[in-house]
Structures are given as structure tokens and as C-alpha cells.
Amino acid sequence: MCFRLGTHIGQHERLCLGEKFRCPTCRHEVILDRHGVYGLQRNLLVENIIDIYKQDYSRPEKKKENHPMCEKHEDERINIYCITCQVPTCSMCKVFGAHKDCEVSPLQNIYQTQKTELSNCISMLVAGNDRIQSILGQLEELCKSVKENSQKKKDSVNEVFEEMSRVLEEKKADLVQRVSQAEEEKIDFVRTLIAKYQEQIQSSSNLLQSALQASEQAGHATFLLEIQTAY
Structure with missing residues (x-):
């Protein structure tokens, strides 16, 4: 199961004890225990992607305007790099899209390396x-x-x-x-x-x-x- 509390706590904190739902990524069925959403297994990769996503959006607006956007997800900026496919992509492509099974890295790291x-x-x-x-x-x-x-x-x-x-x-x-x-x-x-x-x-x-x-x-x-x- 790849669902993480840290990445989706805002969406699922309303779930009740014993309630069933499926992970949006791997579709594994999950039953909440007494810990609720805090008892779910953490997905560090998704948390890192969210951190990158937050850092990108915390930058000045001037930089956001010039930032390339994902072709598959028009509202998502390209903020990670798919090492497997060797192409830049967005967080949504990694979580739900074509690169969900690929190895990725923060765009800044790849940028510095390639630079x-x-x-x-x-x-x-x-x-x-x-x-x-x-x-x-x-x-x-x-x-x-x-x-x-x-x-x-x-x-x-x-x-x-x-x-x-x-x-x-x-x-x-x-x-x-x-x-x-x-x-x-x-x-x-x-x-x-x-x-x-x-x-x-x-x-x-x-x-x-x-x-x-x-x-x-x-x-x-x-x-x-x-x-x-x-x-």
C-alpha cells in the first residue's frame, strides 16, 4: 500500500474508525484502526514530492510565471525529474500518471548535476x-x-x-x-x-x-x- 497520511491527511481526516477506502495510487483496500488516518503507512516519496511542490509554490510569483507547466496536467508545474525516463515531469505524473513506477529526483538536484x-x-x-x-x-x-x-x-x-x-x-x-x-x-x-x-x-x-x-x-x-x- 502506497497511501501516506502525510500527503493526504487533509482529505481523509474525516474518515471514521472501521471505515474502508482504497488507496488512490495502488487501489489497495484500507480499513482504519483506532489510530485513524494517523495509523496509515507513510509514503516518504510522496511526502518528498509534496515538499518540493510546496517549495516551488512558495517562490516569488515572477518565477512562477516563467516556470514550464506539465502537458498532461495543465495546472501543475514541472518540479521533479524522472531518472528512469530522463525527462522532467510534475508531481501528479509521479503519483497518478505515467511516471508512478519510475525513480524520480528533485528537479533542482538534477539541474545542479547537469549544470x-x-x-x-x-x-x-x-x-x-x-x-x-x-x-x-x-x-x-x-x-x-x-x-x-x-x-x-x-x-x-x-x-x-x-x-x-x-x-x-x-x-x-x-x-x-x-x-x-x-x-x-x-x-x-x-x-x-x-x-x-x-x-x-x-x-x-x-x-x-x-x-x-x-x-x-x-x-x-x-x-x-x-x-x-x-x-
């Missing part, structure tokens, strides 16, 4: 954002460093290839000059040989001419003199 958790999450997010911002700064510096180092490498490569190109041009010019010089030397040598062979041909032609003339002489003495002169 603390939210504050911790916000602090973690802020700290995480700071760390990410720091990492982003480091990555930006890394990009800058990579660009600077890459530019230095490019300049170094260009300098090396420009030096190699200069050396190759000098080597090319030297080789071309050597080839040209060798060409001139060989041509001069060949031309000298040509001149010598031309002189030899001319000498041979002259000798041949003299020999022919000598062969045409009739006398022996004249022939021998011509031959001697030719040689």
Missing part, C-alpha cells in the same frame, strides 16, 4: 579548442617553414645547375676550339703533302719530257749527253 556536467563539458570544449588552435598555429608555422625550406632548395638547385651550365659552356667552347685547331693542323698537313706531291709530279713530268726528247736523238753520243743532263 555542473555542462560546465565541465564547456571547460573541456574550451580547453580542446585552445589545444586545437595551438595545433593549428603549429601547423601554419610548419607550412611556412616548409615553403621557406623548399624555396631555399629550389634556389640551391638553380645555382648548381647554373654553375654546371656555365662549366659545360666553357667545356664546350674549349672542345670546339680544340677540334677547330686540330682541323686546321690536319688541313695544313694535308695541304703540305699535296704541295709536295704536286712538286714531285711536276718533277716527274719534266723528267719524262726530257726522256722523251732524248729518245728521239739519233746519235749515241747525243743520247747519252741528254740522259746525263736529265738526271
